[in-house]
Amino acid sequence: MDLAIIQDLLMTGFLRGGLYASMAVGLALVFGVMNICHFAHGEYYVLGAYCAYFAFVTLGLNPILSLLVASVLSFLAGAISEKLLFYPLRKRSKGEWIMNAFLLTAGLSVVLQNLFRVFFGMKYRGITQFWKTTFHVLGMSLPADRIIAFFIAMVAIAALWLFLKKTRIGRAIRAVSQDENGAKLVGINLDRIQTLTFALGSMLAGLGGASMLSLSPAYPYAGNKPLISSWFVVTIVGLGNVPGAIVGGFIVGIFESVSFFFLGSGWQDVASLTLLILLLLFKPTGLFGTQIKSVWE
Amino acid sequence: MQTIISSLNKIGKILQRAIGSLNTIGFSTPFIVFIILIACAPLYIKNQYMLRLLVVSLYYGILAMAFDFTGGFINAVNFGYAGFVGLGSYTSALLVVYTGINPWLGLIIAMGVTASVGFLTGLLTLPLRGIYVSLMSWFVGLTLMALASALVEVTRGARGLVVSPIDESATILTHLYILLTLMMVIYFILRLIINSHIGLAFKAIGQNYDAACASGVNPTKYKLFNFTLSCACAGLLGGYYAHFVGIVTPDVMDTGHTMEVMALSYIGGSGSLLGGVFAAFLLLPIFDSLKQLMEYRLIIYGMLLILVMIFYPVGLNGLYQKFLQFIKRKKETKL
Amino acid sequence: MLEIENLQAGYDRLQVLWDVSMHIREGEFVALIGANGAGKTTTLRAIAGLLTPQGGCVRFLGENITGYPAHRICQAGISFITEELNLFQAMSVEENLLLGAYLCRNQNLIKTNLDKVFSFFPILAERRKQLAGTLSGGERRMLALGRGLMSNPRLLVVDEPSLGLAPIIVLTVFKTLQELHAQGVTLLLVEQNVTNTLQITDRAYLLERGKITLAASSKELLENEYLKETYLGKR
Ligand SMILES: Nc1ncnc2c1ncn2[C@@H]1O[C@H](COP(=O)(O)OP(=O)(O)OP(=O)(O)O)[C@@H](O)[C@H]1O
Ligand SMILES: [Mg+2]
Numbered sequence: 001m002d003l004a005i006i007q008d009l010l011m012t013g014f015l016r017g018g019l020y021a022s023m024a025v026g027l028a029l030v031f032g033v034m035n036i037c038h039f040a041h042g043e044y045y046v047l048g049a050y051c052a053y054f055a056f057v058t059l060g061l062n063p064i065l066s067l068l069v070a071s072v073l074s075f076l077a078g079a080i081s082e083k084l085l086f087y088p089l090r091k092r093s094k095g096e097w098i099m100n101a102f103l104l105t106a107g108l109s110v111v112l113q114n115l116f117r118v119f120f121g122m123k124y125r126g127i128t129q130f131w132k133t134t135f136h137v138l139g140m141s142l143p144a145d146r147i148i149a150f151f152i153a154m155v156a157i158a159a160l161w162l163f164l165k166k167t168r169i170g171r172a173i174r175a176v177s178q179d180e181n182g183a184k185l186v187g188i189n190l191d192r193i194q195t196l197t198f199a200l201g202s203m204l205a206g207l208g209g210a211s212m213l214s215l216s217p218a219y220p221y222a223g224n225k226p227l228i229s230s231w232f233v234v235t236i237v238g239l240g241n242v243p244g245a246i247v248g249g250f251i252v253g254i255f256e257s258v259s260f261f262f263l264g265s266g267w268q269d270v271a272s273l274t275l276l277i278l279l280l281l282f283k284p285t286g287l288f289g290t291q292i293k294s295v296w297e
Numbered sequence: 298m299q300t301i302i303s304s305l306n307k308i309g310k311i312l313q314r315a316i317g318s319l320n321t322i323g324f325s326t327p328f329i330v331f332i333i334l335i336a337c338a339p340l341y342i343k344n345q346y347m348l349r350l351l352v353v354s355l356y357y358g359i360l361a362m363a364f365d366f367t368g369g370f371i372n373a374v375n376f377g378y379a380g381f382v383g384l385g386s387y388t389s390a391l392l393v394v395y396t397g398i399n400p401w402l403g404l405i406i407a408m409g410v411t412a413s414v415g416f417l418t419g420l421l422t423l424p425l426r427g428i429y430v431s432l433m434s435w436f437v438g439l440t441l442m443a444l445a446s447a448l449v450e451v452t453r454g455a456r457g458l459v460v461s462p463i464d465e466s467a468t469i470l471t472h473l474y475i476l477l478t479l480m481m482v483i484y485f486i487l488r489l490i491i492n493s494h495i496g497l498a499f500k501a502i503g504q505n506y507d508a509a510c511a512s513g514v515n516p517t518k519y520k521l522f523n524f525t526l527s528c529a530c531a532g533l534l535g536g537y538y539a540h541f542v543g544i545v546t547p548d549v550m551d552t553g554h555t556m557e558v559m560a561l562s563y564i565g566g567s568g569s570l571l572g573g574v575f576a577a578f579l580l581l582p583i584f585d586s587l588k589q590l591m592e593y594r595l596i597i598y599g600m601l602l603i604l605v606m607i608f609y610p611v612g613l614n615g616l617y618q619k620f621l622q623f624i625k626r627k628k629e630t631k632l
Numbered sequence: 633m634l635e636i637e638n639l640q641a642g643y644d645r646l647q648v649l650w651d652v653s654m655h656i657r658e659g660e661f662v663a664l665i666g667a668n669g670a671g672k673t674t675t676l677r678a679i680a681g682l683l684t685p686q687g688g689c690v691r692f693l694g695e696n697i698t699g700y701p702a703h704r705i706c707q708a709g710i711s712f713i714t715e716e717l718n719l720f721q722a723m724s725v726e727e728n729l730l731l732g733a734y735l736c737r738n739q740n741l742i743k744t745n746l747d748k749v750f751s752f753f754p755i756l757a758e759r760r761k762q763l764a765g766t767l768s769g770g771e772r773r774m775l776a777l778g779r780g781l782m783s784n785p786r787l788l789v790v791d792e793p794s795l796g797l798a799p800i801i802v803l804t805v806f807k808t809l810q811e812l813h814a815q816g817v818t819l820l821l822v823e824q825n826v827t828n829t830l831q832i833t834d835r836a837y838l839l840e841r842g843k844i845t846l847a848a849s850s851k852e853l854l855e856n857e858y859l860k861e862t863y864l865g866k867r
Contacts, residue, residue, distance in 0.1 A: 168730075266447030
């Protein structure tokens with residue numbers, strides 16, 4: 001087989017993996033801190049894409065500003081939905097929080113998807129590109145958007161990591177994920193941290209959707225594919241495993257582009273899902289599952 | 298005159314005893330009334346379209362019931378439910394289209410195939426807990442859907458596979474009575490299981506997994522049994538529905554359909570079996586009568602699910618139980 | 633400083649505390665003693681806001697803090713060191729301590745407090761970078777105490793600090809508590825080790841089946857016949 005093709009495949013997969021990694025990090029964060037299996041993550045991705053589209057095309061803002069608008073709005077949307085839905089659920093639910101919260105996100109996902117459909121119609125809203133250049137990497141010419149979207153994802157992950165490691169609030173977020181009572185007793189306001197965490201997760205998704213706008217247009221159901229893939233990532237590395245999610249994102253991205261090349265689009269889904277099922281069959285704790293959260297047996 | 302009254306009395310007593318014994322097997326009085334109402338529907342509903350609506354409501358109601366058997370009892374939501382329903386549809390449809398066997402036989406095989414896949418999924422999720430079971434079954438459902446779309450030569454993909462009706466002479470009334478019977482049979486079986494010691498084990502597993510293991514319940518066996526049975530129902534109904542509608546597309550396996558069934562079962566009240574049936578008969582006609590609502594159908598389902606989860610987790614069944622208590626208290630104060 | 637009046641508390645439908653009333657004055661060292669399951673931990677949880685009281689009133693520095701969430705109570709100046717410690721296992725000793733000063737924005741003050749804690753527990757300074765989850769049992773207790781001190785609490789509430797520790801370490805812990813008291817920290821201590829506790833505290837309350845049955849100065853209680861028989865194990 002041609003070396004160029006292999007190189008091309010790996011590159012495509014790698015770049016796509018960046019998106020999955022950032023989405024999966026959001027999922028892992030939300031699960032780690034709030035114990036929510038976030039099923040509506042894809043909808044915040046779509047929201048980000050719509051925001052970027054309207055900011056870039058309708059308002060004519062420059063690309064950076066459009067992305068900023070998209071991330072701020074998806075951050076806000078995440079914060080609002082947490083306050084409106086998960087906060088009351090947390091105050092009222094007795095036991096079985098994980099399952100109830102999961103069902104809530106499932107309901108939220110349906111509502112948001114169909115709200116998008118009602119508001120924006122079944123129309124694809126895409127752009128040809130944010131940036132009009134192409135980059136030459138390893139003898140391949142790639143549109144700038146691809147590379148930049150990848151870098152945005154990486155920078156977002158790095159920024160999140162720094163935030164969690166180095167700041168007071170970031171430390172508080174990690175504290176909540178490790179011991180809720182301990183966190184309360186040192187004076188951390190759990191409600192605020194939970195809202196912030198959900199908002200941050202949503203922002204990661206929204207930023208992902210916005211930066212990928214030229215590659216996959218905004219569309220009410222556009223969130224399904226990234227949702228499935230990022231859940232795929234999170235499941236193979238183990239829930240709540242943030243560093244694992246990054247590695248997993250690249251693995252899944254490359255696997256998808258390779259299987260797409262050999263099998264075509266229809267069978268690629270079958271292949272990834274089969275792989276996932278086999279993985280869970282033989283290694284049910286996830287690829288790097290050492291710190292297993294209590295939901296595992 | 299005397300004899301008429303006394304014989305009426307006798308009939309009354311027999312009826313009372315019959316209802317009493319029906320009650321003991323889980324057929325509560327409102328449910329019996331409901332069954333009779335549906336059975337007599339052709340007497341007061343002549344409109345074909347309305348009858349069809351009843352059939353569709355029944356179909357969704359039974360699905361919600363079978364869904365609740367897993368979600369409401371062992372607390373493992375089968376998030377790939379639509380995939381299993383679709384598997385039943387495709388199995389029966391493909392068999393009938395390609396081998397020309399009797400649709401009834403196709404249905405039985407569809408049920409078997411879906412049950413086996415359900416069994417395998419259960420096997421796969423054995424070492425996992427609640428939420429992982431949901432995720433895994435979701436992935437299985439997605440795989441089934443992806444397969445149905447990918448096997449274009451066989452399933453005709455999104456263009457849809459045309460399926461012959463279950464019986465050439467079947468009218469809408471035939472479907473109504475078949476589904477009504479199916480509902481009673483399935484409910485009877487599920488209720489029988491729930492009321493037996495197996496049902497106790499289910500509840501133990503659903504409420505406190507570790508405690509259940511510690512007290513000697515083997516969750517594996519029960520989980521598998523539960524999952525398989527619920528999937529068998531999905532396959533049977535899916536197969537039936539394919540013949541009823543006459544066309545199958547991969548769309549039937551979409552997660553959105555799982556959501557509909559799930560919403561019905563939770564609105565009806567998780568762990569009540571019948572709640573989903575009543576929810577279906579309440580909501581589907583409303584959606585249908587307000588055509589402009591159709592577009593917002595899923596939004597309303599989703600919102601109702603959210604509201605129920607947050608504010609009233611006991612659902613319609615909880616309302617009904619409250620009503621019963623109210624009546625009881627009224628009676629007591631009268632005495 | 634802390635006044636509790638007719639506190640009722642419990643879990644779901646199970647009521648554990650019945651009309652518990654007690655008070656602590658500024659600078660006092662008070663003990664709460666009682667048998668297993670008497671409701672000592674429950675009392676402390678209700679004070680610290682981990683449990684919402686079903687009735688009664690808790691006042692701290694004149695402010696009614698009944699039913700406040702835990703973080704507000706921490707803000708008011710009460711630091712609660714739980715039986716199970718609630719450390720952040722996957723974080724370093726230092727990060728745990730810094731989180732103890734979460735509400736404090738003054739970097740200099742945090743630095744002073746950190747030094748103070750390290751002078752109390754030199755072992756923590758040595759283990760600065762080690763993860764809390766990998767510390768020994770005794771080190772963990774010290775870390776929990778240190779974390780509780782990081783917020784400069786007006787009142788320190790400690791639940792069974794000697795649990796599972798070797799006698800020699802228990803002595804260190806008690807010494808530390810005494811030292812803290814000498815420095816002016818007000819303390820509420822729950823202990824099984826009644827004799828030792830009564831020797832270092834000013835006053836004590838006896839809690840039996842969710843009710844306060846005795847309240848007196850520690851000296852008196854050491855001589856109390858009933859207590860001697862049932863809790864001190866002397867005849
Ligand atoms: N989280 C809980 N849920 C339900 N009941 C609880 C809970 N915690 C404690 N209890 C019950 O409340 C009662 C009092 O418990 P508590 O922990 O306050 O006792 P204690 O005095 O601290 O005992 P010990 O000396 O053993 O620590 C016990 O009967 C216990 O079973
Ligand atoms: Mg205790």
